[in-house]
Each structure stands twice: as structure tokens, then as C-alpha cells.
Amino acid sequence: MPIFEFQCKExxxxxEExxxxxxxxxxKCKxxxxxxxxxxxxxxAFKSGGKFVSASSSACGSCSSGACSSCK
Ligand SMILES: [Zn+2]
Structure with missing residues (x-):
């Protein structure tokens, strides 16, 4: 059975549901x-992908390469 993850906006x-x-x-929110x-x-997807999470999603959202000066 498919289980998806949801986030409440409130x-x-x-x-998971x-x-x-x-x-x-x-x-409904639990x-x-x-x-x-x-x-x-x-x-x-990011979770199962591993360590790439914080670097790409929060540390540097302004570049697409992931290798600019603010990424490191
Ligand atoms: Zn809620």
C-alpha cells in the first residue's frame, strides 16, 4: 500500500498517511x-537519497550547481 508523507500548513x-x-x-493533520x-x-526522495539533503535544500538555494562559494 502506498504511504506518502504530508506536512500540515497550519x-x-x-x-505519514x-x-x-x-x-x-x-x-487531516494528525x-x-x-x-x-x-x-x-x-x-x-531526499531522505532516501542520503547526505545530499541539507546542502541542496537549505545551505544554498540560489545556485543550481551546488558548488558556489556559499555552498561550502
Ligand atoms: Zn496541523
């Missing part, structure tokens, strides 16, 4: 029950 809670098909319109959640598949 409180920032991150949680089983999703059947594309029917994830009624998924903490505050808000329906304002977004799927964060990209971060799941």
Missing part, C-alpha cells in the same frame, strides 16, 4: 485535524 506537523489511488483530498496539508514527496 501547525507544521509532518506525518496511507493513500489509495489519488484520493488524498480528505487527509495533530490539529486541519485539512490544510501538502504532500511532500520530494523530501521523502
Amino acid at each position: 501547525c507544521g506537523e509532518v506525518f 496511507l493513500v489509495f489511488g489519488n484520493n488524498y483530498g480528505d487527509i 495533530r490539529c485535524k486541519s485539512l490544510q496539508v501538502q504532500k511532500i514527496m520530494s523530501q521523502v
